[in-house]
Amino acid sequence: MSSFSYGHLGFTIVAAVIKIVFFMLVLGPGVASILTWLERRQSAMMQDRLGPNRANIGPVKAWGITHFLADALKFLFKEDFVPPKAHKFLFALAPILALAPALIVAAIIPFGPSLCWGHLGEHVPLGACSTPVRMQVARLDVGILFYFAIASLSVYGATLAGWASYNKWALMGGMRASSQMMSYEVTMGMAVLTMFLAYGTLEPGAMVEQQGGWPWQWGIVGIPHFISFVLFLTAAVAETKRTPFDIPEGEPEIIGYFVEYSGLRFGMFFLGEFIEIVFSSGLMVSIFLGGWRFPYDATLAASIPNALFVLIGFGAWFVKVFLFCSFQLLIRWSLPRFRPDQLMQLGWQRLLPVSIANVLLMAGWLLIRK
Amino acid sequence: MAVGVKVVARPGSLSQQLYLPAIAEGLGVTFRHFVKNFFGNITGRRDKTDIVTVSYPEEKLPYPARHRGLHRLMLRDDGQVRCVACMMCPTVCPAHCITIVPEEAADGSIEKRPKIFEIDELRCVVCGLCAEACPCDAIRMDTLEHAKPTYRRVDAILDKEELISRGIKSSAVQGGVGGFWREKVGDEPQTPPSGEVVPAGPPAGPVEPKLP
Numbered sequence: 001m002s003s004f005s006y007g008h009l010g011f012t013i014v015a016a017v018i019k020i021v022f023f024m025l026v027l028g029p030g031v032a033s034i035l036t037w038l039e040r041r042q043s044a045m046m047q048d049r050l051g052p053n054r055a056n057i058g059p060v061k062a063w064g065i066t067h068f069l070a071d072a073l074k075f076l077f078k079e080d081f082v083p084p085k086a087h088k089f090l091f092a093l094a095p096i097l098a099l100a101p102a103l104i105v106a107a108i109i110p111f112g113p114s115l116c117w118g119h120l121g122e123h124v125p126l127g128a129c130s131t132p133v134r135m136q137v138a139r140l141d142v143g144i145l146f147y148f149a150i151a152s153l154s155v156y157g158a159t160l161a162g163w164a165s166y167n168k169w170a171l172m173g174g175m176r177a178s179s180q181m182m183s184y185e186v187t188m189g190m191a192v193l194t195m196f197l198a199y200g201t202l203e204p205g206a207m208v209e210q211q212g213g214w215p216w217q218w219g220i221v222g223i224p225h226f227i228s229f230v231l232f233l234t235a236a237v238a239e240t241k242r243t244p245f246d247i248p249e250g251e252p253e254i255i256g257y258f259v260e261y262s263g264l265r266f267g268m269f270f271l272g273e274f275i276e277i278v279f280s281s282g283l284m285v286s287i288f289l290g291g292w293r294f295p296y297d298a299t300l301a302a303s304i305p306n307a308l309f310v311l312i313g314f315g316a317w318f319v320k321v322f323l324f325c326s327f328q329l330l331i332r333w334s335l336p337r338f339r340p341d342q343l344m345q346l347g348w349q350r351l352l353p354v355s356i357a358n359v360l361l362m363a364g365w366l367l368i369r370k
Numbered sequence: 371m372a373v374g375v376k377v378v379a380r381p382g383s384l385s386q387q388l389y390l391p392a393i394a395e396g397l398g399v400t401f402r403h404f405v406k407n408f409f410g411n412i413t414g415r416r417d418k419t420d421i422v423t424v425s426y427p428e429e430k431l432p433y434p435a436r437h438r439g440l441h442r443l444m445l446r447d448d449g450q451v452r453c454v455a456c457m458m459c460p461t462v463c464p465a466h467c468i469t470i471v472p473e474e475a476a477d478g479s480i481e482k483r484p485k486i487f488e489i490d491e492l493r494c495v496v497c498g499l500c501a502e503a504c505p506c507d508a509i510r511m512d513t514l515e516h517a518k519p520t521y522r523r524v525d526a527i528l529d530k531e532e533l534i535s536r537g538i539k540s541s542a543v544q545g546g547v548g549g550f551w552r553e554k555v556g557d558e559p560q561t562p563p564s565g566e567v568v569p570a571g572p573p574a575g576p577v578e579p580k581l582p
Contacts, residue, residue, distance in 0.1 A: 050425070
């Protein structure tokens with residue numbers, strides 16, 4: 001029994017497994033699945049249409065929210081076609097390589113205040129707990145660098161899919177995907193480097209704790225902070241390969257690196273894209289929008305049971321992430337796409353110099369504020 | 371500069387070159403539409419929204435009065451079919467979708483009438499020539515109904531009884547004397563000898579016909 005008390009290996013492993021199952025395997029894919037429906041519904045509303053509202057389970061209709069279940073069923077029963085000259089092994093590996101990094105990056109995202117083990121029913125002020133169970137799968141000191149390390153692996157999924165399909169269009173899509181993602185990772189790194197300066201830490205959980213509940217206490221407030229946010233958002237949209245940066249997919253021209261994929265394998269690319277949206281939103285909410293912090297949270301933490309407070313904090317995080325995902329959908333359905341050369345020009349000639357200048361601006365800002 | 375390359379000057383101001391103000395404006399437009407349609411839709415006030423979608427089987431747009439729909443056969447005052455099996459419509463039909471087999475009434479009251487009158491709605495090209503050609507106002511296409519989808523092709527062939535089931539008594543005078551039914555709209559309803567008043571024109575559909 002003692003090996004399952006707080007601080008022992010058994011406890012840590014059980015807690016980690018529960019967090020992984022809940023956060024990375026249930027919450028992320030679940031929200032991503034609903035986003036596939038929400039995207040069509042929201043875009044329809046933006047374009048004066050109704051969108052998919054017919055899917056139902058018996059009498060339960062709920063605005064057609066079960067549409068994603070119908071999609072999943074359809075993917076399950078479609079023929080799993082593999083082109084005769086495709087590289088069988090890489091063809092099978094590519095969707096996994098596209099989906100797995102999207103799930104793994106969730107490990108560093110804090111999705112709620114720390115649970116105070118052994119004091120669940122008591123009033124625990126913020127930061128006063130000696131036995132915290134963090135609502136974060138892995139508290140790594142390298143923090144966001146881990147995000148970059150894993151997220152850059154997802155380029156292999158796209159490139160290998162294009163290569164293994166033995167299709168010119170797919171290959172072009174894969175090449176475009178790799179060039180685009182590598183270009184924008186530089187900007188993304190520079191943008192987040194600015195925030196490293198501001199926070200003095202790489203760890204998203206610590207970043208959230210430095211922010212406050214009110215919007216003016218968030219990480220986005222400040223001139224270099226806001227520029228960094230815009231740069232990071234732009235690069236993150238480019239990383240998820242969605243409009244206005246959907247060059248690798250390019251539906252009207254080359255269809256993309258997954259042109260030869262069908263059935264559940266295509267579903268994995270599709271879901272992976274939406275999981276990337278959810279978790280990149282989660283990361284941006286953690287860095288720039290206060291994470292799970294909400295107004296009066298310090299007062300509330302000292303006056304309600306700890307378990308309830310964690311639940312409310314998680315709810316605040318969830319609402320922020322959901323709204324931010326919705327904002328990403330809004331961007332995707334409002335802006336026209338770039339040409340490949342414009343994309344490269346924007347990435348290397350505009351965003352990169354601005355992001356480097358922004359690092360200097362932030363350094364100067366901090367020097368003056370000191 | 372390479373030959374054949376034309377450099378187009380970019381629009382001037384910094385705010386335009388930054389893209390961001392224009393992007394914010396665009397997001398504002400789509401967001402306004404979203405909010406308006408979303409809240410109008412969940413509160414059930416579709417009239418407050420801009421949504422143009424028609425949820426077809428539940429909602430139907432009215433067809434225009436001159437819409438050519440399923441055929442029907444009109445009736446005489448005594449309820450018998452008006453058709454005299456003159457073979458005008460199968461002759462004019464470009465799709466050869468009308469089959470008529472004439473007969474004489476058993477009691478001799480009508481010299482010639484259709485024994486079989488079938489229209490294959492799958493072959494029909496909905497040109498309306500049969501209704502134009504009919505000298506007796508017997509065949510019309512003003513039901514404002516589609517040809518129904520069927521599981522078997524044979525079910526798309528309408529027989530005489532089905533064509534008559536949509537029919538009403540026509541007030542046009544048989545034999546070409548008197549008004550054509552279309553000219554009777556808005557006129558005094560005719561009073562047939564039987565005493566039953568039947569107004570001319572298309573049946574009461576979703577739209578009141580407005581014909582000249």
